Amino acid sequence: MEDPRITRLEQEVAALRQRVAKLEDQHVAPVAPEPIEPASSIERPKPRPAYTKRKPVVPQPTIKEKRSREEWEQVIATVWLPRIGAIFAALGALFLFSYASVAGLISPPVRIGSGVLIGLLVIALGEYQYEKKRRELGVGLVATGTIVSLAALFAGMALYQFYPPSLAFLLELVVVFIAYGLMLWMRSQALLVLVSITGFLLPYLQLSDDPNLPLFLLYEVVLFAAIFFAVDRLKAKKAFVFAWVIFTIALAFGLLSLTLSWYDYDAPRLDEWSVLLATLFGYGATSFVGRRIQFQPNVPSWLAGGVVILALLILDWSFGALAAILFAGIAYFLAERLKDPAQNGVGHIALLAAVLLIPADELSWTYQLRYLLIAGLIAAFWFVPRARMPHQRLFNVGLYVIFIFSAVADYETYQRLGLSYALTVLAMILASTAFVLLLVRTHHDPVWKGAWQLVLVLAAIGVFTTYTLIIMELPFYRGLEETARSTTLSAAYIVLALVLVAIGRMRTSSTWRLSGLLLLTVSAVKLLLFDLSFLSLFQKAFVFIGFGIVTFIISRTYFKKRKEKV
Numbered sequence: 001m002e003d004p005r006i007t008r009l010e011q012e013v014a015a016l017r018q019r020v021a022k023l024e025d026q027h028v029a030p031v032a033p034e035p036i037e038p039a040s041s042i043e044r045p046k047p048r049p050a051y052t053k054r055k056p057v058v059p060q061p062t063i064k065e066k067r068s069r070e071e072w073e074q075v076i077a078t079v080w081l082p083r084i085g086a087i088f089a090a091l092g093a094l095f096l097f098s099y100a101s102v103a104g105l106i107s108p109p110v111r112i113g114s115g116v117l118i119g120l121l122v123i124a125l126g127e128y129q130y131e132k133k134r135r136e137l138g139v140g141l142v143a144t145g146t147i148v149s150l151a152a153l154f155a156g157m158a159l160y161q162f163y164p165p166s167l168a169f170l171l172e173l174v175v176v177f178i179a180y181g182l183m184l185w186m187r188s189q190a191l192l193v194l195v196s197i198t199g200f201l202l203p204y205l206q207l208s209d210d211p212n213l214p215l216f217l218l219y220e221v222v223l224f225a226a227i228f229f230a231v232d233r234l235k236a237k238k239a240f241v242f243a244w245v246i247f248t249i250a251l252a253f254g255l256l257s258l259t260l261s262w263y264d265y266d267a268p269r270l271d272e273w274s275v276l277l278a279t280l281f282g283y284g285a286t287s288f289v290g291r292r293i294q295f296q297p298n299v300p301s302w303l304a305g306g307v308v309i310l311a312l313l314i315l316d317w318s319f320g321a322l323a324a325i326l327f328a329g330i331a332y333f334l335a336e337r338l339k340d341p342a343q344n345g346v347g348h349i350a351l352l353a354a355v356l357l358i359p360a361d362e363l364s365w366t367y368q369l370r371y372l373l374i375a376g377l378i379a380a381f382w383f384v385p386r387a388r389m390p391h392q393r394l395f396n397v398g399l400y401v402i403f404i405f406s407a408v409a410d411y412e413t414y415q416r417l418g419l420s421y422a423l424t425v426l427a428m429i430l431a432s433t434a435f436v437l438l439l440v441r442t443h444h445d446p447v448w449k450g451a452w453q454l455v456l457v458l459a460a461i462g463v464f465t466t467y468t469l470i471i472m473e474l475p476f477y478r479g480l481e482e483t484a485r486s487t488t489l490s491a492a493y494i495v496l497a498l499v500l501v502a503i504g505r506m507r508t509s510s511t512w513r514l515s516g517l518l519l520l521t522v523s524a525v526k527l528l529l530f531d532l533s534f535l536s537l538f539q540k541a542f543v544f545i546g547f548g549i550v551t552f553i554i555s556r557t558y559f560k561k562r563k564e565k566v
Contacts, residue, residue: 115152305346324354
C-alpha cells in the first residue's frame with residue numbers, strides 16, 4: 001500500500017506547478033511587430049554592447065622545461081655544429097692558401113682572386129642553405145665567406161700591393177654591404193655583430209699613418225646609422241649593446257687622436273666639430289633606438305650622453321658653457337619625448353659641466369662664482385619639481401658632498417695667499433641651508449628609508465664645515481693669533497650647540513637636540529685636549545665658565561621638559 005503522506009505531497013507539487021504555469025502565462029508581454037521603415041542607403045548603427053569591466057590579466061609564471069636528450073642532440077647538430085664548422089672552414093682555407101703560397105703552386109694574383117671568389121661562393125652557398133630552411137648552417141656559411149673574402153682583399157693590398165688602400169677599402173665595403181643585406185634578410189644577430197666588427201675595423205686595415213679624423217668619423221657614423229637601423233628592424237637587444245660598445249670605441253679613438261694632436265699642433269676646428277657631432281649622433285641614436293626596441297633601462301644612452309659631456313670638457317671652447325647648456329636642453333627634451341626620466345640626469349650633469357666650462361682663473365672671483373652657481377643648481381635639483389630623475393635626492397646628496405669637499409680643498413690655497421673666500425662661503429651657506437630645509441620637510445618620506453642615518457651624518461658634516469668657514473672668514477678672525485683663533489672656534493661651536501638644542505626644543509625633534517649635544521661634547525674634548533695648554537689664565541677662566549653656563553642652560557631645559565611630562 002502507498003503511504004498517504006507521499007500521495008498528499010505529490011498532489012501539492014502538481015498544484016504548485018499549475019500555479020507557476022499560470023503566472024508565467026500572465027507575465028509574457030505580447031511582441032509588437034517591427035515597423036517597416038522606408039528603404040535608405042544609410043545603415044543604422046548596431047547597438048553597442050553593454051560595458052563590462054574586464055578583470056586584469058595576471059601573467060602566469062612561465063616554467064622553462066628542461067630539454068630532453070633528443071632536443072640537446074638536435075640543438076648541437078643544427079646550431080652549434082654549423083658555427084664550429086664555419087670557424088674550422090675559415091681556418092682551413094687560410095691554411096690552404098698558406099701552403100699554396102709556400103709551395104709556389106699558385107701565383108699571387110691567382111691566390112687573391114681565388115680567395116675572393118671562394119669567399120663569395122661560400123656566401124652564395126650560405127644563402128642557398130638558408131632558402132632550404134637550414135638557418136644556422138646558412139648564417140655560418142655567410143660569416144665564413146665574409147671573413148675569407150675580406151682576408152683575401154686585405155692580403156692583396158698589404159702583402160702584394162696589387163691595388164692602393166683606397167681601392168681595397170671600397171672592395172671590402174662591397175663585401176660588408178653584401179653581408180649586411182643578407183643579415184637583414186636572415187634576421188641574424190650573429191651577422192649583425194660580424195658586420196659591426198668588420199665594418200669598424202676596415203679603416204684600421206688600410207695602414208694609414210696620417211688618419212683623416214673627420215672622414216673616419218663620418219664613415220663610422222654612416223656605418224653605425226645602418227647598424228642601428230638593423231637593430232631596430234630586428235629588435236636585437238644584445239646586438240644593440242654590442243654595436244654601442246663598438247661605436248663608443250671609435251669615438252674614444254677620435255677623442256684620443258684629438259688630444260694627442262694638441263701636443264704637436266693646434267687641432268683643426270673641423271676635427272673638433274666632427275668629434276662633437278659624432279658623439280651627439282651616438283647619444284641620439286642610442287636614445288631613440290633603445291626606446292623603440294624597449295631596452296629598459298637604457299643605460300647605453302645615458303653613457304652616450306656622458307661621452308658628449310666628456311667631449312665638451314676636452315674641447316674646452318670659449319663658448320663651451322653655451323654648448324653644454326644647449327646639450328642639457330636636448331637631454332631634457334629627449335626625457336620628455338621618450339618618457340625616460342633618467343635622461344634628466346644627463347641634463348643635470350650637462351648643466352654642471354656648463355658651470356665648469358665658464359672661463360676663469362683659479363684665484364679669481366669668477367672661479368668662486370662657479371661655486372655659487374653650483375650651489376644654486378644643487379638647491380634647484382632638490383626643490384624644482386620639473387625634470388626629475390630616478391634617485392634624484394640621493395644623486396644630489398652625493399653632489400653636495402663633492403661640492404663641500406672641493407670647496408674645503410680650495411680654501412687652503414686662498415688662506416695661504418691671504419685672499420678672500422667670502423663668495424664660496426656664501427655658496428656653502430646656500431647649499432647647506434637648502435640641504436637642511438629639505439631634510440626638515442621630507443624626513444618622513446620613504447625615499448630616505450635605509451639611508452636616513454647616513455644622510456644625517458653627511459648633513460651634519462656639511463653644516464659643521466660651513467659654520468667653521470663662516471667663522472674663519474669673519475673680518476676680525478684674520479688678525480688673531482693662532483691660539484686666539486682656536487679659542488674663537490671653540491666658543492663658536494659652543495654657541496652653535498646651544499642653538500641646535502634650542503631648535504630641537506622648539507620643534508620637539510630629538511635629532512636637533514642630539515646634534516647639539518654631540519657638538520657640545522666635541523667642543524669639550526677640544527677644550528681639554530687642545531686649547532687648555534695654549535690659553536692664558538684669563539682665557540681659560542672665560543672659556544670654561546662660558547662652557548659651564550651653556551651646559552647648565554641646556555640641562556635646565558631638559559629638567560623643565562621632564563617636569564612638564566610629570
